[in-house]
Amino acid sequence: MRRDLAGRGDSQSRLGHIFCVTLLVLGGLLFFERAGVNGREVNTRIDRTDQSAYITYATRLKESGFSYVGSRNRMPLYPAFVAVTSVGEGTPGEVFAKAKTWNVLLSLACLVGIAGIFLARLPRHAAMNAVFFVSFTVFVFKAPHVQAEVLFYTLSFVFFFLGWEMFRKPGIVKGTSAGLTAGLAHLTKASILPGMFCFLVFYVLDGIWMSRKKLVTPKHHIVKALSAVLLVAGFLVIVGPYLNKSKELHGSYFYNVNSTYYIWCNSWKEAVATTEKAKEAGGWDNLPANEIPSLANYWRTHTPADIATRLGQGISRVFESMRKSYGYFPFLVGLSAASLLLGIHKHRLLWRLFLRRPFPVLALVCYFGGYFVLIAWYSQIIMGNRFILALFLPFVFMHMIFLSTFLRGVTARIRSTRFSVPVVFQTAFSLWLLVEIVLICFFRIPALYGGS
Numbered sequence: 001m002r003r004d005l006a007g008r009g010d011s012q013s014r015l016g017h018i019f020c021v022t023l024l025v026l027g028g029l030l031f032f033e034r035a036g037v038n039g040r041e042v043n044t045r046i047d048r049t050d051q052s053a054y055i056t057y058a059t060r061l062k063e064s065g066f067s068y069v070g071s072r073n074r075m076p077l078y079p080a081f082v083a084v085t086s087v088g089e090g091t092p093g094e095v096f097a098k099a100k101t102w103n104v105l106l107s108l109a110c111l112v113g114i115a116g117i118f119l120a121r122l123p124r125h126a127a128m129n130a131v132f133f134v135s136f137t138v139f140v141f142k143a144p145h146v147q148a149e150v151l152f153y154t155l156s157f158v159f160f161f162l163g164w165e166m167f168r169k170p171g172i173v174k175g176t177s178a179g180l181t182a183g184l185a186h187l188t189k190a191s192i193l194p195g196m197f198c199f200l201v202f203y204v205l206d207g208i209w210m211s212r213k214k215l216v217t218p219k220h221h222i223v224k225a226l227s228a229v230l231l232v233a234g235f236l237v238i239v240g241p242y243l244n245k246s247k248e249l250h251g252s253y254f255y256n257v258n259s260t261y262y263i264w265c266n267s268w269k270e271a272v273a274t275t276e277k278a279k280e281a282g283g284w285d286n287l288p289a290n291e292i293p294s295l296a297n298y299w300r301t302h303t304p305a306d307i308a309t310r311l312g313q314g315i316s317r318v319f320e321s322m323r324k325s326y327g328y329f330p331f332l333v334g335l336s337a338a339s340l341l342l343g344i345h346k347h348r349l350l351w352r353l354f355l356r357r358p359f360p361v362l363a364l365v366c367y368f369g370g371y372f373v374l375i376a377w378y379s380q381i382i383m384g385n386r387f388i389l390a391l392f393l394p395f396v397f398m399h400m401i402f403l404s405t406f407l408r409g410v411t412a413r414i415r416s417t418r419f420s421v422p423v424v425f426q427t428a429f430s431l432w433l434l435v436e437i438v439l440i441c442f443f444r445i446p447a448l449y450g451g452s
Contacts, residue, residue, distance in 0.1 A: 020128060024115060027132060028108055031140055034445045035107070039100040039144025042449050046096045049384075049451040050074070051146040055095060058082035072246060073257045077187040078148035081106070099146045107143035110154035111135055114393065117161055118400075125426040126404050129433060130396055136437045137328035138392055141450025148188050149386045155185035156192055157393035160367070163199045164398075166227055167206060167360045170220070175227030179234020186239050190256040191390060194374060195367055196235070202363035203228055209359055260284075264293035266310075268381050314376030318388050325385050326450060327436055328392065334432075335399040338425065346406050364398065384452040 046052045057079035060068040066083070070076060086099035114134060118127040142150050162178035185192040207224050210216050236243075243253040252260070257275075261284060265271040274293060278284045284292060291297075322329045343350060354361055368391060375387045403425070410421040 016124060020119075020124060023128065024131070027135060028111075030441065031111070031135055031143070032104060032108060034441050035104045035140050035143040036101070038141065038445045038448075038450065039097075039104065041446055043100065043144050043451060046092060046146075048449075049145070049147065049386075051096070051451070052092075054079055054082060054146050054148070055087075055092065055099060058087050058099075059095075062087040069245060069249070071257065072250065072255055075148070075187050075189055076242070077184060078151055081151070082146065096146065100144045103146060103150065104143045107139050107150045110150055111139060114154060114157065117158070118397070121161075121397075122400050123404050123422070123426075125423075125430070126400050129426055129429050130400050132437065133328070133331060133433055134393065134396060136433075136440055137326055137331065138389060140440070140445065141326045141448065142386070142389075145451040147386070147451060149389070152185060152189040152191070153390060153393055155181055155188055156195065156390055157397070159185055159192065160195065160394045161397065163203075164360075166203065166224075166231075167363070170224040170227040172223070172226060172230060175230035176234045179231040179236075180238055182231070183235045183238025186235070187242060190254075190259060193254065194370055198366045198370060199363060200228060200231070202359045202366065206357070206359035206363075209357065213356075215357070261293040262381055263378055264295060264298045265381060271381055310380055311373065311376055314379040315372075317379045317383055318372070318376050321379075321383060321385055322388060326444060326448060327440055331429075331433070331436075332395065334429075335396070335403070339399050339402050342403060342406055349406075368395065385450075386452065 043051075046055065053074060057068075057070055057074055057076075058081075061076070061079055062083040066080065070079075082099050082102070085102040086095055088095075090098070111131070111134070115127070115131045118130045121127075122130065139150060142153075159178055159181045162174055162181060166174050166178065182192050182196050203224075207221060211221060246255045247253045249255075261274070262271045265274060271293075274287075274291070277291065278287055281287050322332075371391055372388075375390075378387065404422065407422040407425065411418050412421055413419075
């Protein structure tokens, strides 16, 4: 009988794998077709949301034999991808069309990697829900645009995942992989440094805490310390040449026009006007000291009330942008509400776990809270979903992990019927998502621009 049960279980598992693979393949085909429709019917202007700038950067890279040095506004990895795949013979319009198709293919490749992570760390049903949620409420709208966002979202999420894995169980390969991934993410968009800094600070504090509480062996601490060193080393191996060139040209290893100057302007209009002044003066350093955007000048010319008002307005703008987005926001609200209710229900257990080892949780609070504040602040300069969506994949992943972990084995009874709470939750999520995907595919894809 045991053999029969084991055989039946293996058969069901194989059928489950086949079903998942089939569903993912069909979902990929639908994704490719719908993203293509959006690219052809909606994203028709090359001059919209930085797309022409990326194509110009890619063209100059290709023509210079990849020796062209950009303005340190956009990072070089994604333009290099466009240069290799799309730039060649043809009109700008033909290059634009080709680049859109290649970005859809890149998005599908990114989703394969994301699906691998979800399936490795989540129960199958939760993982499949997460994959289709990510694919059809965000990525399908971003895919047919010649922008670095999809690649950056993926690389920054892989770094986030590896960082979380290092908290769970540090390792040499994990540390090295996290550093290399962070380097590639930095060369895609110069936005990974705050997250990397946050991770390293709390990773070190976690090691000190665990040492004082005698929670692990000395060997564990050696591996943990070596993992952190290799993370930094891997990052520097990838970005070292770029940093050295920035130092040579601009006097700072981590110079970027957005984080150095634009972030201290009050609006995009002011950023553009100040940039023009800098060009006329022959460079930012040639401007009068009191006209160069900087933290010191911003603090000198603004009151604490001005700063609080800017943050408040920024937070409101971010939430409004999310609410009017492609369809992901109600699901995030639902996941947050479910996690909150579960947290209240399990508050004693969660509090004990937090007191035993607080720094991984504090790292998450710092990561999400810090990035959210930075994005809210920068929203006075440029606003759009593409900035806050850098937190989308980590947010979905952590909520699914939390719900799957602490709902495991939980049952409820209605009259004489007992049912599994995780199964009901994921089934309800699937049905809701199915309705939303139908609406997206037939109504939003042919009409909604996803590049902003």
